[in-house]
Amino acid sequence: MPPLNARKRAYANKNKNQDGVFMTRSVDVNDWEEMSIDNTTNVDELHSLAESCNATSIVKNSINKILVDITGQSSRPKTYTGTSRTTLWRNRKESNLIDDRSKLTHFGFVPVAVAATQHEVVLSRSQKELIQINEVFLQLQDLLKPIMNKSQENSKVLVYNFVRYSSINCYFIRRLEGMNKGQASRNAARQFWHDNNVAYRAMTIIKWSNEFLQERKLSDHCQGVHSKRKSFLNDSDVKMMILEEMRKTKPAERSLVVIKKFIDDVVVPSFLGVANRSVAETTISKYLYEWGYAYRKNKKMIYFDGHEREDVVAYRDKWSRRMMEYMEKMDFYAGENEENILEPELEDGEKKLVFVTQDESTFYANDGKNDLWLEDGENHIRKKGPGSSIMISEFQCPCHGTMKIENWSSRTKFKAGDSREGWWTYKHMVEQLEENVIGLFDALHPGCKAVFLFDNSSNHGAYSDEALVVNRMALKDRVWPVTSKFQFHDTVITLTNGEVLEQSFFYDKVDTSRDKKGRTKSKTVRYFKGIKTILEERNQWIGHDINGKAWKLDCGSPEVSSDKICCARHFLGSRPDFCNQKSALQEVVEDAGHIFELYPKYHCECNWIEMYWGGAKREARLRCDYTFKSLDSNMDAFLDKAGSIARIRRYFRRATEYIEAYSKCSDGREVVQTVKKFAEKKYLSHRKVRIPSDLDHE
Template sequence: MKASKEAAQLIFIDCAPNRARSIQYWANFWLQNNHLPMSRQGKHQKTIRLIDDEDIAVKCHTWIRSQGRTTTPLKFKEFVEQKLLINSGITKKKTIAKATTTRWLNVLGYSFQSQKQGTYYDGHERPDVVEYRKLFLDKIYSYERYMAKYEGETMERIPPMLKSNNKEIILVTHDECIFYSNDGKRGVWTKTGELPLRKKGNGRSIMVSEFLSEECGRLKLNAQQHQENSSIPQEARTYLKPGKDREGYWTSEHLIDQVKTKAIPIFETLFPNCIGLFAFDNSSNHAAFRHDALVASKMNLKPGGKQPKMRNTVFGLNNQYQSMVNENGEPKGMKQVLIERGLWKNGLNADCQLCKDKVDDITRIDCCARRIISLQPDFLAQKSALEEAILEAGHLCIFYPKFHCELNFIERYWGAAKRYARENCDYSWSSLQRVVPVALESVDTIMIRKFARKAWRYMDLYRNGITGKLAEYAAKKYKSHRCIPDYVLVELNKVE
């Protein structure tokens, strides 16, 4: 009984008594059968939840944002019942349970953040997220062998083994964080990751957009470097303080400007001859396209109209040139573009019902004009404005998987700075303005390297197939490791 309770406390967050009982059941089952009972998890009939509908999710996000940081499950329940369900036309339901609204908030990426922050919430193991996580890990580990590692008690630098024609790669991670003048209150419903900034009547805020690297901590020049390169800003950090005279919104243009005028010039001054791998959260803000990008969803079937003038492109095996604009200067539209590519069929519509309903079927490739265009290699290869800006400067770009804040080590930096701020700020507006920069500077480079080591440890666990609570447990237990030792991985895999 005692052992099973202890085990339950290690594995599960909630320590309900039945948790310990199921562990006793597993232990007995193991003794009798020499293997664990098959998990029933995920084998139940799947029901389709309303919240999985993208339109519903978008409406919820919009509402939650309009509420500032005052969203609670109860208020959200009111909104769902009084606005969403009545107008949705998809369901006859009129009420939902409070537990369901809480769950919906989790699915949408909102969690109740109190002092003790759990790393995991719904969305983390969603199939599309898991699939992207694998791509992300393959990509970052293909760069990792060109990176220095920091290990040991004093977090010493171990340079990468490079061939003479290889350049060293340095990971630079980014994120935005908002310090609120009401941060002193514990427990507010807030979104992790994407942070749209709203003007608010009370509770003013400062948003910080910062870049960190294991090599240098905060991305900034020291006094001497700054003197020698006076045309370059000393630090990459940018603040946005919403107020009467300000827009109050942090958009992708702000970030791209910060990357171009601060982060990249500072990086190139600090690390000449190195390539920066700039890592960002997977937020819609970071996925925004340039106005002339090849984006099927913005096109009309016919020429002209409101559609954007897109850039010239090439298609087919011979890289045949194609202008997206007619001789009279108006955009060609999908039909003309497809005719020129030999892909137009009589009777093709702009859209089809299956695509509108977002029915996901990778074998459906020619149901409508928009689908055909969106699957063209040049459209598939279209990168976001942020990524284009970084690639054009000769550096690299990567986006973290959604819901995986444990992989972006800057999250722990915000945590440490907020702890400092809580202890040293009375949360008046003047005190907040004074304390935020000090709070950020209170985190030193060694600490930042340790945060990064923990993120690498998580990545190592995930790429070895260890996820969820077990990963969280192992990441805590093997504190001093950047990679989890092989013999431990063998044991952990047995548990799973």
């Protein structure tokens, strides 16, 4: 340890005498105590003595210093008394820093002695309120005037204010009777606002009461009296622009975020001429609901997407009117089980018409029930995938349901797949018609004519391999063997000069060639005439469009121009023999002497066999054991149970109600409401006019 320097040595020796012994410090004890402490050796006793005498902090500090010589203990007190040297110094410094100018006396304030006054009685809030209630109670009675004339313009506001004043009056009475605020307000709320939330209305009554006590009246009710401003979304042009964008967007991609971005970036700048303005999503949602859109699950229903397309509606209008003409010559059914037959009135020589509809449906081996009775925690494991399938193609009439005579049936089973029976095409349909259905119909309906109805699908509208289809032709001649797929039949046309021309689409030509040895070889080659050759033989080859541009095979437009000379393919396709070309099914049906019709696209509600498929699927699911063998052996039983005569006739009646409504109404949604009216009202005869007059366009 380093030696002490002179300063530290002096500090250490300041309490020593000449002999080097520490000197005791003499302390004068005040007269506050007359007791002797010479014999006191216990530090705790001396300290407690000072505490009991309420000695000052200075005395306590002195006692602690005196005890050092007696006990040899430290002079530091056991508890902090706030009298340390540093604390005292800091307090003096802070006191000296106070400027005299900051005192109130510097600004002219003079301390004045408070005069003795008599104490006033202090009232509680509740007592003050009761006094105020007594003062205004009679004034409130003048405002309780019932509304005698409710026909005036602001009668609703007056009635509402009357109920508010009545609530306040009831609240005041209950308060004067001794109830507290909560009890009185709830009592008034139950009496006058029993249909509302009692807690909320009680709070409102207290608020009204406080306002009345202060203002002696209530402020006018402001609900519904704000200025009525219309949004720019009410504009018809804005609506059409947004709805057009909605239809262009795929349903799975539609969202409020996408629509809002389109409105903010496109609609607002184009119609309002401003940028950086946005429309709230809640506002957009509100208007979408008004415009017919809804955020809901995608449930199966009438397919409105293409359902109201212009070309579909135009075809539907003509088709439904033809159907109504056919129905005048058909049987209809009435009675609880549709057992009563209502026969048509026919003229001499007229044949009775019978609707015969066709459709296909596929049944799967693993298509079981989705809803099951399961115990808590039970998990029924089903087979993955739909399993093997059976496709059913069936023809039905309303009088027999599935047409059958013993083992002769209009129902055909087909096992689709590459490794099975292949895929269902129009050729299978033609085979079913020619070999089964037409003969079976003639046997069941002697002397009647069938109206065959098919879905408007590509398979049902397919052309035979011999049909005149311009899309199968090229512009120039090309080699075409007999084994090629398409073999056009010969055609007969009448030219503009009256000449009748029999025209073939093929010709043979002898081609000669030389081998390596120079020998000449010849062979007959079969050629398929191109569009140019066919038109040249008819003296109808123009070679250019209306603008003088040379013809191409196809102009690329899906629609034919009004002049029909936009390209070679469209021009030949507009010729009578190509325009009048019938599909393969239509040729078979009409060659047998019956009527061929296609349902409008997206209008499955007009085909009653769709309802029959639903019942058959239900039967199959109820008895599904997830084996193809069981499905195959029980398929006829499922279909026969779902296709009872009474059910089929009810399905037929519902489909004809849709057809009848379409012949009178132009909008699909309007038709749905009309058919609901049919279901709600019973008619003795189907032939009665059931369409309301206000829905009739004619």
